[in-house]
Amino acid sequence: MKSLILKLGVVLFALSIIVSPITAAAKEEPTVSVSKVTAVAEDEIIINIDISNNPGIQAMSFTVSYDPAAVTYVKTTRGGLSDYMFANHSEDGYVSFVNCESTNISYNGTIFSITFTVNQDVAPGEYAFKIQNINPQKNGDSLKGCFANKEHTPINPIIKNGSVTIGETCANSGHKFSSWQETLKPSCEEKGAKTRSCTREYCGHTELEEIAAVGHDFADEWTIDKTATAESQGIMSRHCKSCSATKDETYFDLEISEENNFENVQDQIVPPESWDVLEEIIEEEKREEAAKEEEQKASSDNKSSDSDFFSTRNIIIICICATALALISAIIIFSIIKKGKKK
């Protein structure tokens, strides 16, 4: 038991030796951090530049870069220091900052804040705000000499850059639709309708689309619609499986049903053995109909040519006759006038 307590004590002691420098180091390291925010188009965002674990700094000079395609600079606001100089460079996308105090200042908190508006047409994604050298074009991310105390001992704070994550909106990413909902079921002949809506609460955009008519689904089998009698023909047809439409209406004589052994009863289905015979009847009817149509067309063509009073040939004849008549009338009038003058 004693040895177990001893062992535990040794382990705890060893752990404290390992852990304490880490926590102490993390506490002591000066850090400059930039806000990470989320936004959508046209939002106003405030980006804070904060300092922590400040060991005592007299002068700072650096820039905060931004993407002018994503955000537009509005203003810079001072934090807890006393001596500030700012300049915004919209075209190159950075704000430069210079501070020089009379002595070392151990201030922890917001050094300054920059207000931006998120551009309207910005694509969704993450856009960085980076702390860079006071001359970013020349020195980039190197911050050597950007933080100084009055003793001139080098200060290299940990830099935690920030960003704005711009979310998807209908304006920058299009609508986010729910699945289509059928609002009107299409039938064999009538179109249906479906709708879908944008799921973003603020949007309310809805789309409506037609659904094409499904068309009839006719059965192969034949159904007797009217029974044949000795006096009149019966009618049979193929019925749509979904609605009351029929096709291939065919007249049949009583003998047909007798010869082919199918029951001549209303709504009775004709057995498949007789379908070939019915197909033949239909073909025959179609041929007769086509011939009849041909005949009608021919006779109507003849009629139209006969009755076409205003054909080109007739117009020419009429014109010639009218001219001749006008000429004769002129001659007669002329001779009457002439006779009148002689008297």
Ligand SMILES: [Zn+2]
């Ligand atoms: Zn939308």
Ligand SMILES: [Zn+2]
């Ligand atoms: Zn139908």
